[in-house]
Amino acid sequence: MSADGYDHETVERRWQEAWADADVYRTPDDATDPAYVLGMYPYPSGELHMGHVRNYTITDAYARYLRMSGEEVLHPMGWDAFGLPAENAAKERDTNPREWTEECIARMKGQMESMGFGYDWEREITTCEPDYFRWNQWLFSRFHEEGLVSRRDAEVNWCPSCETVLADEQVELEDGVEICWRCDTPVTQRELSQWFLEITRYADELLDAIDGLEGWPDPVRGMQRNWIGRQYGTRLPFEIGEAPGASDEDDTGSTEYGTVEAFTTRADTVFGATFFALAPDHPISETVAEDDPEVRRFVEEEADPEGDEPNGVRTDLTATNPVTGEELPVFVADFVLSDVGTGALMGVPGHDDRDHAFAEKRDVPIEPVVAPVPDDWNPDSGTVPDAPDVSESAFTDDGVLVNSEEYIGLESEAARERITADTEGAEEATQYRLRDWGISRQRYWGTPIPVVHCESCGPVMVPDEDLPVELPEFVNTTGNPLDAAEEWKETTCPDCGAEAERETDTMDTFVDSSWYFLRYVSPDIESAPFDVERANDWMPVDQYVGGIEHAVMHLLYSRFFTKVLADHEGLEHREPFTDYLAQGMVLLDGSKMSKSKGNVVSPQEIVAEYGADTARLFMMQAAQPERDFDWSEEGVRSTHAFLNRLRGMVESFVEDDPDGDDDAVASYVESEIAATVAIATEEYEELTFNRATREAQDLVRTLRQYADYTEPHAETYERGLAAVVRLLAPVAPHLTEELHDELGGEGFVAEADWPDSDADREHAEHRRRLVENTRGDVRDIIEVAGIDDPERIELAVAPDWTYRALEVALESESPNLIGDLMGVEEIREHGDAAADYGQDLQAGREALEPTLAREEERAALESAAWLIEREFDAPVRVVDADPDAGDAEPGRPAIEIVE
RNA sequence: GCGAGGGUAGCCAAGCGGCCAACGGCGGCGGACUCAAGAUCCGCUCUCGUAGGAGUUCGUGGGUUCGAUUCCCUCCCCUCGCACCA
Incomplete structure (x- = not known):
């Protein structure tokens, strides 16, 4: 291929070295509010794939554009270096995660350099290094001081054979049985003490502030809102007691289980409640199961929270409807989840589809209490609409109350308020779907949680001066290697000095990525995770770019950390990312490239054959950054041909200066140059590189036609070539650097002035x-x-x-x-x-x-x-x-x- | 089921009230250049017609409007996210 093309390898290497020698991409510490352009740092798998190339070409092109426009730019890169794959790779290859990770980083860094990404490598961070993760530990302690850390039991997937906890992704489903991906042993659930960061305390702010994130795509904002899932409703108290005659032992027990609160968003349907249901793991269910074999059988064998069918078993208990005084039968049901609401609910089959299905199955009465609002409804008329027929299916919309005593005739909204206000013990309540963030991972390759367990003092934070808690040497064992590291575990209690054991869990790697963007600001600072003053000047990230798969977790955690740091560490920003671009996928034949499917185009091969500039330009012109697009060999070739043509034009111009007149044709070309610059600049501002590069390519065509038609006016023609070179420099940096040089340009095109134009686009x-x-x-x-x-x-x-x-x-x-x-x-x-x-x-x-x-x-x-x-x-x-x-x-x- | 985004000529894809038979690219066809191929350049590429022109189109069916690919509603299909969420 290089036979009829330019020698891209030589060109690329030459300029990569020249840029490095001249520190072109360095951001000095004394920079004033530089434009912060950031791509999500990668997990160092060892191979840069097309998704990375696209992501980082977008940020690189934008950073280069801003730099040429005269902005100071911060464009750093680092490594999300902790994580399970390294641990597994180490086991397979009988090495250790550290070495493995270091090799991967070295390889990927080389690949990034060969793509011509202009990073300030002086700011590189690697999360598995103690200099980085000690600040995870330090931050954990600060969160603890602020009461944002808690420890409680939580269910985890457990493989009894490997003796380890499995992530959800490591649990495979085979014939309806959850099995370990490694040894096919059925997975069990285990309650373990876990550390939590209390993100729920920021739920309201995290939700409300989404409105202000105008630089974020709407779908992402929607997903975050959805994830937090705030709901306003009512908490109603139900007295739970034994049904009369259910037990012949005593008659006093009508209140022996006390009050159970149920959350509902539909307090207006309370008159239609015909049953009450408890989660199988609700304390009352567990108590009942002890004496009631049927309930026990249900809880232990039948309950299937994953299944579609609502199952349940009737108990001998009743629940007193706090509004009507009615005694409702109490079921233990598997569709009631203990971590939703209060783990108990009132069942209103007339107005809830799931309750309806359950009522039909268990033969529970179905009563309509809300009617659709009639078209000609006049609330003051005193008339009441007919109750709807809910025998076949529930009526789930808001409407007008019927069969509800003094609330008859009220509309749902008003009825909810009145019923909540009138009912003793009822109160308005807010529910969130968002849970606290469990960060404990029973694995080796992560940040050790800086806690010591002392028999008399309990869990005690490791004092700051003893940080970092480093990892012991890796041993290849079945369980958690930290658990096996006896010597490492052994320590003394920081409080009382007694013998104590280290916490053996490590942190979720999302902790690392929740603040890494702050570390780039001052990557070497030894007294704090980041330099507050500089962060206040440099933050927030002006343009963040990365995959949509992180739309919820990573972005939400980062927002959470930023808010905590703002509240307690003097950070003057409450949001980390002003603009966020979720880049689209690179597809092959319409489907996602994936190793397992074998439909992968390797960036390394493309670079070897066509060069980095071709790969970059092809990707940027193929589609808008947020759109998916199909990889096309044809497209790559035509992009390559274009770059060759451009190079040919510059060369023949330099070899043989034309001496045409500054005539009408030249003035046409002149005005097209101005128009192209104006339009391309606007497109760069918007990150629509596809349109920007198309403009530049169109100008090349115009110039070619010009030279084809007549002897060009040298100055005009050169101005056109120089404009094209600059307009393409952010996307195809190496070749344009070469052409800039050939055209006699001073210095680097990477540092040249962006062309300006007084042309008006319209x-x-x-x-x-x-x-x-x-x-x-x-x-x-x-x-x-x-x-x-x-x-x-x-x-x-x-x-x-x-x-x-x-x-x-x-x-x-x-x-x-x-x-x-x-x-x-x-x-x-x-x-x-x-x-x-x-x-x-x-x-x-x-x-x-x-x-x-x-x-x-x-x-x-x-x-x-x-x-x-x-x-x-x-x-x-x-x-x-x-x-x-x-x-x-x-x-x-x-x-x-x-x- | 809920929420979001989509469905435009062979394919990809722009347009998002009048310049629209609908930008651009790919593919296809014809021509120029070449010994030839490639690259490049110039046309054509919904249907009928030599052409003027006519007809039928922008998922489906309605509606608003002097006028709709563009706005509103119905339904169908696709993609993504959430989901026995009380």
Whole structure:
């Protein structure tokens, strides 16, 4: 391939070295509020894949654009270096995670450099290094001090054979049985003491502040809102007791289980409650199960919270409806989840689909208590709509209350408020779907949780001066290697000095990534995780780019950390990322590239064959950054051909300076250069590199046609080439660096000034359209008239008065224009022509648009005449139309073709 | 089920009230250049017609409007996220 292309390898290496030598991408510590452009740091798997290349080309192109525009730029890179894959790889290869990770990082860093990504490597961070993760530990202690850390039991997936905890992704489903991915042993659930960060305390702010994240895509904002899932409702107290006669032992037990609160968003349906249900692991269910074999059997064997069918078993208990006083049967049911609401609910089969299904199955009464609002509903009329038929399916919308005693006739919303206010013990309550963040991981390759367990003091934080708690040497064992590291575990209690044991869990790696963007600001600081003052100046990240798969967790955790740091560590920003771009996927034949499917295009191979610039430019022009697109070998080749052509043009220009005149053609090219620069700049601002690069490519075509048509004016032509080189520099940095050099440019193009242009985009687009329309008209006429060989072509620009008339028409508000038009002397004097044109304007009134001014139009046509001459091989003249002929209009010259 | 985003010519894809038979690219066809191939350049590429022109189109069916690919509603399909969430 390089036989007919340039030697990209040499070119790329030359400039990569030159950039490194000159520290082009360094951001000095004394920079003032640099533009912070950041791509999500990668997990060091060892291979850069297309998704990475796309992600980092976007940030690199944007960072380069900003740098050329005169901004100071912060564009760092690092490694999300902790995580399970390294641990597994180490086991397989009989090495240790550290070595493995280091090798991967070295390899990927080399690949990044070969792509020409301009990072400030002085700011590189690696989360598995003690210099980094000690601050995870330090932050954990700060969170603890602020009461944002708690420890409680939680269920985890446990493999009895491997003796380890499994992440959800490591549990496979086979024939409905959850098994360990490694040894196929059925997975069990285990309660372990886990550490939690109390993100729920920030739930309201995390939710409400989403409204302010205007630079985030709406779907992501929606996903976060959804994830937090705030719901307003009512907490209702239900007295639980044994049903009369259910037990012959005693009659006193009607309140022996006390009050259970149930959360509901539909307090207006409380009169329709016909049963009450408890989660299988609710304390009362567990107590009942001890004596009631049926309940025990259900809890232990039948309950299937994952299944679609609502199952349940009736107990001997009843629950007293706090509003009606009615005694409701109590079920233990598997669709009631202990971590949703209070783990107990009132069942309203008439107005809830799931309750309806359950009621049918267990033969529980179904009562309608809310009716649809009638079309002609008048709340003051005293009439009450008929109750709906809910025997077949529930009516789940809000409506008007029926069968609800004193609340009959109220609309749902009002009824909820009244019922909540009137009922003793009821109160408004807010529910969240968001849970506290369990960060304990029973694994080796992570940040040790800095806690010591002392028999008398309990869990005690490791004092700051003893941080970091480093990892012991890796041992290949079945369970958690930290558990096996006896010597490491053994320590003394920081409080009482007694013998104690270290916490053997490590932190979720999302902790690492929740603040890494702050560490780049001052990667070497030894006294704090980050330099607060500098972070206040440099943060937030102005443009963040990364995969949509992190739309919830990583971004939410980062927002949470940022808010905590703002509240307690002097950070003056409450949000980490101003603008966030979720880049689309690179597909192959319409489906996601994946190793397991074997449909992968390796960036390394593309770079070897076509070069980094081709790979980068192809990706950026293929689609908008947020869109998925298909990888296409054809597209890559045509991109490569384009770069070669551009290089050829620059070379022949340098070898042999043209000496054409600064004529009309040159002025056309000149104005196209200005238009291209203006439009491409706007597109770069918007990160729509596909449109920006298309503009640059179109300009190359114009320049080529120019040189093809005539001997170009050297200065104009060179200005065009230089503009293209700069406009493409952010995306194809190596070749443009080379071409910049060949054109005699000073310094690096990477540091050159972004071209400026005083062209107005709208004006330029009008001009382009005028030229396009005129060419099309000429083409039509030649075709229709059957002209084989035109002798000359005349373009007659409409007379002055027509422009005046258009102007009047645009401003006029009267129902008929003609009067307004005829009120103007210079129009009226053109008699029939004016009347005709006036009719046209009136007819097309709603669709009128301003055009170029007459002189601009004339100049545009004169400078574009060569395109028509070139196409039809006949001389073109621009003339003034006969002022009374009426066949030319603004934006539409009259065309005469002489055969 | 709920929420979000989509469905445009052979394919990808822009347009998001009048310049729309609908930008651009790919593919296809024809031509120029070449000994030839490639690259490059110039046309054509919904249907009928030599052409003027006519007809049928922007998921489906309605509606608003002088006028809809563009706005509103119904339904169908696709993608993504959430989901026995009380």
